[in-house]
Amino acid sequence: MYSKCPCLTRHVKHSSRQLLADRIVHFFLNVANKEAKTTVRHFGIQKIPRMTVYRVLKRYLERGNSLYKKSPGRPVAPGTVKLKAKVRMLFENDPHLSERAAATTLGISKSYLHHIKVKLLGIKPLTRQKEDINKDE
Numbered sequence: 001m002y003s004k005c006p007c008l009t010r011h012v013k014h015s016s017r018q019l020l021a022d023r024i025v026h027f028f029l030n031v032a033n034k035e036a037k038t039t040v041r042h043f044g045i046q047k048i049p050r051m052t053v054y055r056v057l058k059r060y061l062e063r064g065n066s067l068y069k070k071s072p073g074r075p076v077a078p079g080t081v082k083l084k085a086k087v088r089m090l091f092e093n094d095p096h097l098s099e100r101a102a103a104t105t106l107g108i109s110k111s112y113l114h115h116i117k118v119k120l121l122g123i124k125p126l127t128r129q130k131e132d133i134n135k136d137e
Contacts, residue, residue: 018066021059021066021067024043024056025057025066028060036057040053080116083106086106087102090102096126099113
């Protein structure tokens with residue numbers, strides 16, 4: 001029912017959620033004359049969940065803007081960006097390169113290389129296929 005809703009998918013980019021929040025607040029201020037029910041009805045027709053609209057409006061009324069807070073935690077080191085580029089280039093040049101050999105080449109651990117390759121870059125790990133024994137028959 002809500003599969004097309006950008007706020008329900010887990011891996012939605014932060015910018016698209018922010019755009020939705022900005023749309024909700026803009027409608028709330030300029031069209032609905034600061035009426036929450038009218039705003040909820042309008043976005044309900046567009047299949048945006050009611051609680052999403054109410055949360056955005058609550059955040060706007062509390063803080064005065066619709067901005068999401070920055071994610072907590074340590075910021076990404078600038079070296080990680082360069083390392084991601086090196087890993088991507090390494091596997092684009094030779095997709096059959098093993099993670100062990102790539103980690104040795106780059107001087108990082110195998111687990112960290114796997115994290116960068118699969119989680120950050122989205123490169124699927126390739127596994128060697130076993131040859132079919134009955135191939136000759």
